Each structure stands twice: as C-alpha cells, then as structure tokens.
Amino acid sequence: xxxxxxxxxxxxxxxxxxxxxxxxxxxxxxxxxxxxxxxxxxxxxxxxxxxxxxxxxxxxxxxxxxxxxxxxxxxxxxxxxxxxxxxxxxxxxxxxxxxxxxxxxxxxxxxxxxxxxxxxxxxxxxxxxxxxxxxxxxxxxxxxxxxxxxxxxxxxxxxxxxxxxxxxxxxxxxxxxxxxxxxxxxxxxxxxxxxxxxxxxxxxxxxxxxxxxxxxxxxxxxxxxxxxxxxxxxxxxxxxxxxxxxxxxxxxxxxxxxxxxxxxxxxxxxxxxxxxxxxxxxxxxxxxxxxxxxxxxxxxxxxxxxxxxxxxxxxxxxxxxxxxxxxxxxxxxxxxxxxxxxxxxxxxxxxxxxxxxxxxxxxxxxx
Amino acid sequence: xxxxxxxxxxxxxxxxxxxxxxxxxxxxxxxxxxxxxxxxxxxxxxxxxxxxxxxxxxxxxxxxxxxxxxxxxxxxxxxxxxxxxxxxxxxxxxxxxxxxxxxxxxxxxxxxxxxxxxxxxxxxxxxxxxxxxxxxxxxxxxxxxxxxxxxxxxxxxxxxxxxxxxxxxxxxxxxxxxxxxxxxxxxxxxxxxxxxxxxx
Numbered sequence: 001x002x003x004x005x006x007x008x009x010x011x012x013x014x015x016x017x018x019x020x021x022x023x024x025x026x027x028x029x030x031x032x033x034x035x036x037x038x039x040x041x042x043x044x045x046x047x048x049x050x051x052x053x054x055x056x057x058x059x060x061x062x063x064x065x066x067x068x069x070x071x072x073x074x075x076x077x078x079x080x081x082x083x084x085x086x087x088x089x090x091x092x093x094x095x096x097x098x099x100x101x102x103x104x105x106x107x108x109x110x111x112x113x114x115x116x117x118x119x120x121x122x123x124x125x126x127x128x129x130x131x132x133x134x135x136x137x138x139x140x141x142x143x144x145x146x147x148x149x150x151x152x153x154x155x156x157x158x159x160x161x162x163x164x165x166x167x168x169x170x171x172x173x174x175x176x177x178x179x180x181x182x183x184x185x186x187x188x189x190x191x192x193x194x195x196x197x198x199x200x201x202x203x204x205x206x207x208x209x210x211x212x213x214x215x216x217x218x219x220x221x222x223x224x225x226x227x228x229x230x231x232x233x234x235x236x237x238x239x240x241x242x243x244x245x246x247x248x249x250x251x252x253x254x255x256x257x258x259x260x261x262x263x264x265x266x267x268x269x270x271x272x273x274x275x276x277x278x279x280x281x282x283x284x285x286x287x288x289x290x291x292x293x294x295x296x297x298x299x300x301x302x303x304x305x306x307x308x309x310x311x312x313x314x315x316x317x318x319x320x321x322x323x324x325x326x327x328x329x330x331x332x333x334x335x336x337x338x339x340x341x342x343x344x345x346x347x348x349x350x351x352x353x354x355x356x357x358x359x360x361x362x363x364x365x366x367x
Numbered sequence: 368x369x370x371x372x373x374x375x376x377x378x379x380x381x382x383x384x385x386x387x388x389x390x391x392x393x394x395x396x397x398x399x400x401x402x403x404x405x406x407x408x409x410x411x412x413x414x415x416x417x418x419x420x421x422x423x424x425x426x427x428x429x430x431x432x433x434x435x436x437x438x439x440x441x442x443x444x445x446x447x448x449x450x451x452x453x454x455x456x457x458x459x460x461x462x463x464x465x466x467x468x469x470x471x472x473x474x475x476x477x478x479x480x481x482x483x484x485x486x487x488x489x490x491x492x493x494x495x496x497x498x499x500x501x502x503x504x505x506x507x508x509x510x511x512x513x514x515x516x517x518x519x520x521x522x523x524x525x526x527x528x529x530x531x532x533x534x535x536x537x538x539x540x541x542x543x544x545x546x547x548x549x550x551x552x553x554x555x556x557x558x559x560x561x562x563x564x565x566x567x
Binding site for chain 1 (some may be wrong): 395396399418419422423426429430431434437440441442469477497498500525529544
C-alpha cells in the first residue's frame with residue numbers, strides 16, 4: 001500500500017481523536033514500525049552471525065533450540081532463548097559503582113543507535129522525518145554512541161572497564177574525523193544533506209551510484225563504520241585477551257543485553273547508511289525498463305526490498321571481517337585512522353570537487 | 368503555545384544543568400551535566416530554526432570536545448576538598464566581583480534591550496528554507512575573508528599544538544609499519560631438511 005494511502009486509512013479509523021493527538025499517534029505508530037522490525041533484525045542478526053562464522057570455521061553454529069519443535073529449524077529459537085535468559089538474570093551493581101550512571105549507560109548507548117533511523121529513507125516517500133540536514137543529524141548521533149561506553153567504563157569502578165572505555169573513546173574520536181570527511185565527499189557529489197535527495201542524485205544504473213566516483217571514500221566510510229561500532233578487527237575496547245570484556249565487563253542481565261542491542265543496531269545502521277550514500281539506497285540495480293514487466297515487475301523495480309538486500313550484504317561483510325581478520329594492535333588502529341585514512345579522504349575530496357566542477361559524466365553531468 | 372512550552376522546558380533544563388556543572392562535587396558528573404547543557408541549548412537553537420548551528424553544536428562539542436574532556440577528567444585524581452579550601456576566606460571579595468559582573472551583564476544585555484516593541488517578531492521561514500545552504504552561501508561569499516583568516520588562525524594553532532608535543536627523537540620501541548609489511552617468509556622462517564633419525 002502507498003504510504004499516504006495508509007495514512008488516509010488511519011485518518012478514517014482514528015477519526016474520533018483530536019488532530020494533535022492524532023499527529024502524535026501517527027508518529028508513534030511510525031516509530032513502532034521502524035523500531036520493532038529493527039529489534040527483530042538485531043535478535044536474528046546474532047543468530048546469523050553465529051551461524052555464518054560457524055560455517056566459515058567449519059562448525060555448525062547453534063542448532064539445539066528448535067522453533068516450535070521443528071527439527072529442520074534447529075537454532076531458530078536461539079535468539080528468543082537468549083533474550084529470555086538475559087531478561088531473567090539478576091542485575092548486579094558493583095561495589096563503589098556510580099549507581100545512576102551505571103544503570104543509565106546502556107540506555108545512553110542504545111538511544112542514538114535507534115534515533116538515527118528517523119532520517120533513513122526506506123523508499124521514495126518512506127521516511128519518518130524528511131529533514132534537510134539529515135546527513136549532519138546522522139553524523140551527530142553516531143558520534144554520541146561513545147558516551148554509553150565511556151560512562152559505562154567509568155561508572156563500573158573497574159580497571160578493565162575503564163581501560164576499555166578509554167580505548168574506545170580515543171578510537172571513536174579518531175575514526176569519526178575520517179568518517180566525517182568521507183561524508184563531505186558525498187555532500188559535494190549530491191549537492192544535498194538530505195538523505196532522500198542523496199539517493200535521488202544517484203538515479204540511473206549501478207554505475208551511476210556513488211560507490212564508483214567515491215570509491216576510496218566508500219571504503220574508508222565502511223571501515224570507519226566497523227571501527228565506530230567497535231567490531232572486529234577494531235574491537236580493542238572489549239579485547240578479551242587483555243581486558244576481559246572491556247567496558248561491559250561488570251554488566252549482567254539486561255544491561256549487558258542493551259549494550260549488545262546497541263552494537264548490533266549500530267551495525268545495521270552503518271550498513272543502511274553505506275547503502276544509502278554509496279549504493280543508491282532503495283534503487284534497483286536492474287535497468288528501469290524491467291520494472292514494467294508484469295507480475296515480477298515490482299520485485300525488479302525500485303523498492304524497499306533492494307534496500308534490505310543491500311543492508312544484508314554489508315552486514316554479511318561485518319561478519320566476514322570478524323571471521324577473517326585478527327584484531328588490530330592499538331597503535332596500528334591509530335596509525336590507520338590518522339595517517340592513512342585522513343590524507344586519502346582529503347586528497348579524494350579535491351578529486352571529487354574537480355569532477356563536479358568539470359561536470360564529468362555519467363555522475364555529475366546533470367548538475 | 369506548544370513552542371513556548373518546549374522553550375521553557377529546554378530553558379529550565381539548560382539553567383538546571385548549567386548550575387549543576389558548577390555545584391556538583393564530582394568533576395565527571397560536572398562534565399556530564401555540561402553535556403546536558405549543550406543538548407538543551409541545541410534544542411533552543413532548533414526552536415530558532417537554526418538547525419545547522421544546533422546540530423553542529425552537538426556534533427562538535429558533545430561528540431568530540433566533551434569526549435576528550437571526559438577522557439582527561441576521568442583520568443585525573445582531583446581532590447575536591449583541597450580545591451574547596453579557603454571558600455569562606457575568599458567569599459567577601461568573590462561576592463563583590465560577582466555582583467559587579469552581574470551588574471555589568473545586566474547593563475549590556477538587560478531586559479530594556481529586548482521585547483517585541485524593540486525588535487519585531489521575525490517571520491517563520493518557509494518549509495523549503497535550508498538553513499545550512501543559506502549559511503554556507505553567506506560564509507563563502509560575503510564573509511569569505513574573515514572566514515579564511517579564522518581558518519588560518521586555527522591551522523596555526525593546530526601546528527603549534529603538534530610542535531609543542533612532538534619529541535624529535537623517538538623513544539618508543541614501536542616497530543616501523545613499513546618494515547613490517549615488507550617482511551617475507553624467508554626472513555623469519557628457515558626450513559631445515561634433514562634425514563629422519565632413528566633412536567638407538
């Protein structure tokens with residue numbers, strides 16, 4: 001159903017509500033429509049991760065918890081079982097911890113990961129909030145995720161947690177700069193900060209998407225995204241071999257679960273943003289003429305399913321990295337961020353600006 | 368109406384957080400209250416339709432500056448009791464200075480300078496108004512010279528900061544990444560061929 005048609009229908013059903021209440025209800029419903037599938041995706045991403053890495057390491061992965069007793073779906077109940085286990089565990093506050101901050105930290109970690117979804121366009125008109133400064137908003141919110149980690153590390157009153165928090169803070173601040181510069185390239189190429197218009201600017205085929213003219217920026221953005229989410233091979237903030245579990249070593253039960261929710265929601269967010277900014281968001285890689293084919297035309301044309309497919313591809317890359325690469329040493333991480341990524345982004349900004357000024361086809365001839 | 372409520376909520380939050388920054392005992396808590404204060408003022412700027420400034424405030428101050436601030440404050444072992452010593456002794460002079468400052472501020476930005484009779488209410492911008500684009504245009508045309516001068520000053524500051532902390536002779540034993548990358552298997556592993564030995 002078309003989004004505006006759905007709004008119309010809701011208007012009829014909720015006719016009895018006064019208009020400001022209706023507006024708020026509508027927004028809450030939309031938020032629910034984004035957050036609930038996202039939470040489901042996070043839960044099953046943990047299963048996908050364990051399965052994918054399992055197969056990469058010639059293991060089976062989780063296969064004991066079945067789904068309603070159906071044998072062939074072995075492992076499908078695992079995320080639900082995990083969630084129930086974490087929900088029923090006791091929440092332990094360590095001695096000498098700053099109780100309020102200790103309890104608030106997981107929430108602070110999760111909120112930016114969810115709030116950034118407000119501006120992500122799922123389709124031509126499928127966006128919760130179509131704001132002009134969308135790109136800046138996303139950048140600002142992804143930079144807030146570090147607070148959850150720092151506060152958790154400090155409030156835990158534990159040396160391991162504190163070391164993890166310090167590592168994470170330095171790492172995230174470093175990679176944010178390269179990330180921001182990569183986004184400046186996207187801004188120059190698309191002439192807009194609005195995520196929907198950024199996708200529109202890539203209209204055409206696979207080769208008019210921005211990954212080609214902005215290839216180094218795309219790589220740097222995605223790798224910085226892996227570093228920002230504290231995923232392997234950049235997961236020194238929870239490096240098991242040196243500091244047990246890093247910033248969340250003192251957390252049990254739901255606090256621990258919220259940190260994981262935040263990490264996986266951030267992974268999905270980075271994947272979504274990479275596909276929006278470099279891979280044409282909801283656009284189909286097939287030529288537009290195929291979209292008018294009867295029956296399967298909707299599948300071949302532009303649509304949210306392509307967006308989901310691209311997100312899934314980048315999520316797979318996250319898991320692939322984790323199964324493949326050994327953890328970076330701390331000085332290597334810093335060197336990569338400051339001495340490799342930053343100069344490359346600055347050089348490529350000049351290249352992109354030149355391409356835009358010269359109206360190089362097929363990307364910039366229209367503007 | 369709703370806008371006014373939102374304004375008062377943010378303003379109250381800002382004043383509360385700002386006063387907590389200077390009254391709480393724990394420096395980490397103070398830094399976190401400063402973060403809250405930044406958020407509240409970003410909210411106020413959003414109400415003024417200055418979305419670029421609001422987001423830049425969150426991005427630069429909350430996202431980067433305060434993280435480094437917390438980084439340093441958490442590592443310091445500040446003894447508040449020592450810092451608070453002599454509070455009573457300096458109270459008379461301090462309160463005198465405070466009253467003087469307050470009077471000066473009141474004189475410069477007092478209520479007589481504001482109000483709808485002095486400055487008429489600005490019209491709300493159209494929905495298509497793009498604050499970022501407008502700001503960028505003004506910054507790179509009308510004010511391009513001051514903007515460039517400011518950037519040069521910032522560049523000088525960056526170079527000075529690096530020059531102050533740079534040690535000419537590197538004392539660390541960190542391996543050189545370039546050398547590490549060029550290492551071949553032959554440099555580290557030696558295959559030894561030998562006949563199988565049979566114990567006596």
